Amino acid sequence: MTTTPARGLIALLRLPYWMMTGGLSLITAFAITESLINLDTVLLVFFSMACITSAGFAINDYFDRESDAIIKPKRPIPSGALSLKQVIAISTLLFTVGLALSFLINCLSFLLLLIDCILLVIYSAFVKRNSGFAANVLVGLLVGTAFLYGEATVSQNISLFSLSLYPICFGTIGGNILRDVLSLEGDSQIGYPTLPKKLGNKGAIQIAAFFFIATAILAPLPFFFQFFTMYYLFLITLWGILLVYSSIRLVTSPPTVENVSKYERMITMSMMILIFSLIIEAVVA
Numbered sequence: 370m371t372t373t374p375a376r377g378l379i380a381l382l383r384l385p386y387w388m389m390t391g392g393l394s395l396i397t398a399f400a401i402t403e404s405l406i407n408l409d410t411v412l413l414v415f416f417s418m419a420c421i422t423s424a425g426f427a428i429n430d431y432f433d434r435e436s437d438a439i440i441k442p443k444r445p446i447p448s449g450a451l452s453l454k455q456v457i458a459i460s461t462l463l464f465t466v467g468l469a470l471s472f473l474i475n476c477l478s479f480l481l482l483l484i485d486c487i488l489l490v491i492y493s494a495f496v497k498r499n500s501g502f503a504a505n506v507l508v509g510l511l512v513g514t515a516f517l518y519g520e521a522t523v524s525q526n527i528s529l530f531s532l533s534l535y536p537i538c539f540g541t542i543g544g545n546i547l548r549d550v551l552s553l554e555g556d557s558q559i560g561y562p563t564l565p566k567k568l569g570n571k572g573a574i575q576i577a578a579f580f581f582i583a584t585a586i587l588a589p590l591p592f593f594f595q596f597f598t599m600y601y602l603f604l605i606t607l608w609g610i611l612l613v614y615s616s617i618r619l620v621t622s623p624p625t626v627e628n629v630s631k632y633e634r635m636i637t638m639s640m641m642i643l644i645f646s647l648i649i650e651a652v653v654a
Contacts, residue, residue, distance in 0.1 A: 372443075377450025380443075381430060381459060382423040390515050391419035396644065397519025399651035400597075401530055406523060413470050414522045418515065420467030421482050425489035425511075427460035432493040440555030477521045485514055501556075501563030502576075505545040509580075513538030530596050536587035537643065540612065540636070543580035546573050547619075547633040551626060570624035578616035581636065585609030588643075597650050604646035611639040 372380075395415050398406060406414075430437065430446055431453065438447040445451040451459075464486050472479040488511060497504045513535045520531035549556065549563040550570050556563050565573040588609055592602040615632045622628045 372448050372450045374450055374455075377445035377448065378459070381427050381445045381451060381456065383426045384423075386422050386426070387415075387419040389512070390422040391415040391417075393512075393515040393644075393647075394418045394519040394522070396647045396651060397516050397531065397534065398523045400647045401520050402523040410474065410522065413474050414519070417467050417470035417474070417478070417482060418518060420463045420470065421485055421489070424460045424463035424467060424486070425493070427456055427463065428490055429493040429497075431456050431460065432497075436555075436559040436561070439558055440552070474522050475525045477525050477527070478518060481514060481518050481521055485511060498561065501549060501561055501566070502546075505542050505549070505564065508545055509538045509540075509542035512541045529594060530591070533590040533594050533596065536590065537584055539580045539587070540584035540640070543577040543584070544633065544636060546577035546580070547629055547636075550574065550577075550624075550629050551633065570629070574619050574624050574629065578620050581612045581616045585612040598653055600649045600653065601646045604642055604649065608639055608642040608646070611642070612636065615639075 392415065395411060398410075398414055430444055433441075433444075434446045434453070437444040442448060446453065446456060468479060468482055468486065471482040488507065492504060492507050492511075496507055516531045516534040516537070517527050521527055546564055550565045550573050553563065553565045553570070557566055563573075564576060568576075586609070588605045589602055591597040592599070592605070615636050619629065619632050622632075
């Protein structure tokens with residue numbers, strides 16, 4: 370199946386993920402700083418992280434081209450929408466633009482994104498095809514960078530403030546494990562050593578539940594360190610309750626694709642509470 374290059378480019382960029390990375394960094398910056406952020410900085414923060422995110426997806430598509438031809442044939446490369454040279458060129462351009470924008474903010478922001486770029490290439494080229502669990506952990510840690518980057522852009526510093534937010538990325542690790550459960554059949558065809566393949570669905574689900582519960586326990590840290598207000602504590606506790614409930618249901622229910630899909634969607638949708646809590650803190654600040 371083929372599609373147009375324009376549609377292939379849009380698919381390659383994964384635009385919805387811009388809000389998960391660029392948006393999260395920006396919201397964190399607003400929530401952390403007590404002063405106004407000028408429009409130039411807002412645009413630089415958002416688009417620098419967004420460009421690196423899309424570059425990471427592009428380079429991942431390049432290394433996943435053989436597996437995508439089997440389990441995701443509509444992706445830009447197997448569908449014929451974009452050539453390998455085009456994908457490499459787009460990825461290189463996005464990495465360059467993202468790093469250039471971060472350099473315009475400050476040196477620490479540039480260093481953080483440079484480390485992200487290196488880890489994204491290592492993830493796509495080596496980690497993903499050699500260790501499914503290590504890949505889950507690395508992706509989660511990379512998502513957590515958005516909190517550190519948000520603070521670095523407005524304060525040129527990484528303090529306990531953003532570090533107390535960082536454990537929230539454990540939820541991403543759990544979510545990635547659940548998605549590996551849902552894609553077990555396809556991953557097995559191409560030989561990816563994912564956690565469900567090694568431990569079975571039940572074992573993988575139990576490990577995912579551990580990360581969700583850890584997230585629920587650690588997410589209130591910014592309140593207890595007196596960085597955020599009671600508004601944050603109330604909302605983040607509500608989110609934690611949903612994470613714990615979903616974890617219990619995942620562990621106690623039959624490990625079927627239907628059950629995993631149901632609670633994976635619930636956990637993903639519940640992340641809007643986290644975003645809302647940070648927005649409230651940004652307004653309060």
